[in-house]
Amino acid sequence: xxxxxxxxxxxxxxxxxxxxxxxxxxxxxxxxxxxxxxxxxxxxxxxxxxxxxxxxxxxxxxxxxxxxxxxxxxxxxxxxxxxxxxxxxxxxxxxxxxxxxxxxxxxxxxxxxxxxxxxxxxxxxxxxxxxxxxxxxxxxxxxxxxxxxxxxxxxxxxxxxxxxxxxxxxxxxxxxxxxxxxxxxxxxxxxxxxxxxxxxxxxxxxxxxxxxxxxxxxxxxxxxxxxxxxxxxxxxxxxxxxxxxxxxxxxxxxxxxxxxxxxxxxxxxxxxxxxxxxxxxxxxxxxxxxxxxxxxxxxxxxxxxxxxxxxxxxxxxxxxxxxxxxxxxxxxxxxxxxxxxxxxxxxxxxxxxxxxxxxxxxxxxxxxxxxxxxxxx
Numbered sequence: 524x525x526x527x528x529x530x531x532x533x534x535x536x537x538x539x540x541x542x543x544x545x546x547x548x549x550x551x552x553x554x555x556x557x558x559x560x561x562x563x564x565x566x567x568x569x570x571x572x573x574x575x576x577x578x579x580x581x582x583x584x585x586x587x588x589x590x591x592x593x594x595x596x597x598x599x600x601x602x603x604x605x606x607x608x609x610x611x612x613x614x615x616x617x618x619x620x621x622x623x624x625x626x627x628x629x630x631x632x633x634x635x636x637x638x639x640x641x642x643x644x645x646x647x648x649x650x651x652x653x654x655x656x657x658x659x660x661x662x663x664x665x666x667x668x669x670x671x672x673x674x675x676x677x678x679x680x681x682x683x684x685x686x687x688x689x690x691x692x693x694x695x696x697x698x699x700x701x702x703x704x705x706x707x708x709x710x711x712x713x714x715x716x717x718x719x720x721x722x723x724x725x726x727x728x729x730x731x732x733x734x735x736x737x738x739x740x741x742x743x744x745x746x747x748x749x750x751x752x753x754x755x756x757x758x759x760x761x762x763x764x765x766x767x768x769x770x771x772x773x774x775x776x777x778x779x780x781x782x783x784x785x786x787x788x789x790x791x792x793x794x795x796x797x798x799x800x801x802x803x804x805x806x807x808x809x810x811x812x813x814x815x816x817x818x819x820x821x822x823x824x825x826x827x828x829x830x831x832x833x834x835x836x837x838x839x840x841x842x843x844x845x846x847x848x849x850x851x852x853x854x855x856x857x858x859x860x861x862x863x864x865x866x867x868x869x870x871x872x873x874x875x876x877x878x879x880x881x882x883x884x885x886x887x888x889x890x891x892x893x894x895x896x897x898x899x900x
Contacts, residue, residue, distance in 0.1 A: 529882040541719075548718040560831050561823075562721055566782045568822035569725045571806040572815050573775035576732055579813035579877075580741065581768040582748030583664070584672045586800050588776045590679030591652040593795035595777025596784040597686055598648035600701045601694070603641060603785070606630050608703040612696060619693040641708045645724070645781040652777030653770045655682075660769045664762065679800060687792035700791025707785050721782050728775050733815055735771065744768055809866060811873030816880035821873070833858050 551558050570588055577583050606626045609618045629640060663674040686695045695701070707720040715723060735741055743764045746754040755761050784790050802825075810821030833855040840850040866874070878884070 525883060532882050544719050544722060545716070548716040551718060556831055558718060560827050562718070562786055563783075563830065564823040564826035565722050565725050566779050566786060567803065567806060567826060568819045569728055569779040569782070570776055570803050571810065571818035571822050572729050572732055573772045573779070574803055575807050575810075575812065575815065575818045576736070576744075576775075577768050577772040578807065579811075580736055580748060581744040581765065583765060583768065584668055585675040585769070585772070586672045586804065587675030587679045587773075588803050589795040589797070589800040590675075590682035591656065591773040591776040592780030592783065592799070593679075593682055593686060593792070594652040594655060595645070595648035595780030596790050596795070597695055597701070598651050598777075599641075599644040599781030600704045600784045600790055602626075602629075602644035602647065603705050604701065604703055605705070612701060612703055613693065615696070615699060616692040622694065638708065641705070641785070642724075645778055648781045649774040649777040652780075653774040656770045656773035657766065660766045664765045664769060676797065676800065679795070680797070683792045683795055695792075698792065700789060700794075701784075702789035704784055704788050704790070706788065707782075721786070724778070724782065728778055729815065729819070732771070732775065736815070740764065740767065805863070809863065809873055811875035811877060813877035814873065814875040814879055817873055817875030817878075820875065820880075824874075828862065829855075829859055 547554055547558060547561075570592065574585070574588050577585050601622060602625075604612055604626070606623070609623060609626065612618075629637070659678055663671060663678070666674055685691060687698045689697050691697060692699075707717040709715060709717050710720055710723065736744070743754070743759050746757065746759055747761060747764060751761055780795070783794075787794070806821045806825050807818055809825060810817030810819070836850055836855045836858050837852050838850060840847040870876075
């Protein structure tokens with residue numbers, strides 16, 4: 524009975540979320556901020572889950588997510604910018620002839636095939652990042668703990684420096700970045716609006732990672748996280764599984780980077796600075812290291828608080844003719860940092876810890892609250 528109840532509740536929740544997204548698409552002009560926050564949050568949730576796969580489930584402390592996101596973002600952007608806009612984007616040194624030839628070939632293809640190009644671009648960006656991760660992993664995955672973090676962080680900065688270098692002006696447009704990137708496409712002949720497309724893509728990616736975590740490979744990842752020596756003694760090939768986790772995490776980080784490029788419509792190298800990696804790590808820690816649902820929940824809460832709810836503190840506040848001195852631009856981040864500190868102090872293992880969301884746990888928590896007179900212990 525509990526299993527059937529949980530299945531019904533999950534189905535009802537998914538239906539309600541879908542209906543809400545369709546309603547939001549129909550009223551997106553009146554809810555621009557909400558659309559922006561939800562879209563950015565769902566993209567960051569994919570990066571957070573991919574980082575959690577590596578850090579939380581395999582025990583590899585990597586800080587190279589921003590670098591792989593930039594590979595996916597630039598690959599997707601280059602492939603999606605229309606031919607007619609190339610000269611307007613690469614206005615300094617022109618576009619590389621090979622890119623123009625590929626774009627003209629894509630433009631001459633049948634319209635039915637062009638519908639798939641955004642998803643092909645995302646896939647190619649992910650595969651390129653996965654290939655780069657496979658090569659780099661041969662060297663850096665021999666390292667452990669802080670040394671691995673420093674190496675991957677340096678890799679991220681190297682990738683960013685390459686994309687902004689003058690030698691790649693005809694490919695990445697150097698420090699000028701890329702713009703005029705098309706927005707999200709509709710899916711299934713318009714049945715799935717463009718606003719819902721990133722939610723569908725992210726859902727499929729996260730479902731794949733959840734299935735991987737529950738498979739024998741996922742159990743091997745967790746064994747490596749707990750004790751590498753014991754895992755190796757049980758016959759687990761450490762390098763093979765570390766490399767697999769690193770490559771898969773990089774692949775989905777690049778997918779998120781491509782979605783971010785379509786969301787922002789323009790990108791530049793400084794978009795993928797160290798700050799972005801720290802923001803993703805913050806989401807993972809707040810949600811709970813080793814919890815997929817925690818990373819998703821944290822991505823929405825952190826993004827909404829940072830981009831929407833706390834903007835009130837950036838606006839001047841006048842009470843009885845007296846202007847409160849602290850309410851100025853930038854005070855929002857002070858409040859945000861204070862709230863994060865409070866969350867970490869109260870939830871030392873994150874909002875979800877290493878647990879996943881379940882209806883049984885939710886109901887047991889509420890029943891416990893009722894038995895203790897509204898006080899949870």
